[in-house]
Every structure is written in structure tokens, then in C-alpha cells.
Amino acid sequence: AQSVSQHNHHVILSEAASLELGCNYSYGGTVNLFWYVQYPGQHLQLLLKYFSGDPLVKGIKGFEAEFIKSKFSFNLRKPSVQWSDTAEYFCAVTTGGSYIPTFGRGTSLIVHP
Amino acid sequence: DTAVSQTPKYLVTQMGNDKSIKCEQNLGHDTMYWYKQDSKKFLKIMFSYNNKELIINETVPNRFSPKSPDKAHLNLHINSLELGDSAVYFCASSPSMYSNQPQHFGDGTRLSIL
Secondary structure, X not given: OOEEEOOOOEEEEEOOOOEEEOOEEEOOOOEEEEEEXXXXXXXXXXXXXXXXXXXXXXXXXXXXXXXXXXXXXXEEEEOOOOHHHOEEEEEEEEEOOEEEXXXXXXXXXXXXX | OOOEEEEXXXXXXXXXXXXXXXXXXXXXXXXXXXXXXXXXXOEEEEEEEEOOEEEEEOOOOOXXXXXXXXXXXXXXXXXXXXXXXXXXXXXXXXXXXXXXXXXXXXXXXXXXXX
């Protein structure tokens, strides 16, 4: 079965700092990758997804993620964070055999104004 | 309009009690899910229903019984609550379990067992 690792459990940044959140998965076949965000008191919502094609994926609110197959990674980036980016970020993967996603444990991002 | 709504948002109860959490989606999706998010924030699938039929039942104690009266609703009933059941429970839906479309989540139900 596939698994997803998010190594950064808690990240604290100041506004305008650059962000990179790590996500690694363990599955050797075809994967589909997602980043979800959960703002305080709200539900999880999709930030971006990768199915195929250009490995650099643009999402909402200036986020992007890069799929590096050789590293089994799908790191999330943003060049300049804002206070409103404070949230939990979840990486998820589905594989060819199942469309039920496996989630990482999440990364808590706090951005200080 | 809330796409996936769950009630209640908070549930505080004592060990041994029986409680239910309701979930409804107005997106016309075929597939619904229940996830448990523990204190370490792990999101783990519990159940998945496709058009009212149970598809996935992970290793969840049989004290947990999902019920889907129609494809827009997936309720979760829990018998004989235990301390370890304290968690946030998320309902989600997706257009189909046979497609890779992302899931839509409810706001979660925070269950606390005293």
C-alpha cells in the first residue's frame, strides 16, 4: 500500500518569506498527487493537483508544486507567504488501482504578520 | 450553499454512550466517505460508499456503523463510545470512485469523550 510522508510537521514563517513544504510518497507505479489546505475552522479544500503532463503545477493563491518522479516527491512552494496562508496543508496520493487518496499527516503553517 | 455539511460540529459525551453524526452533500456526487483525523492530524479513511453501497470498510471497530439512506447522505453511528474515539471526523464526497476527481470535505465533527 502507498504511504505519504510530510516531514515538516510545524512551520513558522514571517510574512514575505518563501515556503517549501515537503511531500514524499512510496509507490512505484503511476500516481496522482494532491495538496489540500485547511484554513482555521474550515474544511479541507483542494489547492492543486497533478495527474500528468507538466510536472510543475500551478494552484490557487500563488501556490505551486513540482512532481519529481525520481525523488518520489511533490513539494509545495510559494515565493512569498501571507498571514492568510496560516493553515494546515495536506499532501495526498492516489494510485492507478485506487481512487481513494492516502493522506500525509499534514503540516501546520503559521505565518506571522 | 454548503456543499458537504455535517452535524453536529462539536460533540461532547461520556464513555459508553451511543451517538450519531450526519452528513449530506448537495453536489450530486456518487461517492461519500468518512475519515478520522486523530490528535496527530493523520487523516485515515474509515468507510466509502458508492451510490448507497458500502465499498470500503477499513479496519474499523464494528461499534462504528455507517448508513446511507440515499446517495446524498452518509451518516455515522457509533455505539459504546470509548476514549480512543476522540477525534475529528470528516465526511467527504467525490463525483465517482471511478474517477480521480478531488474530494470535497465537510467542516468536520470534533468528538470528545469524557
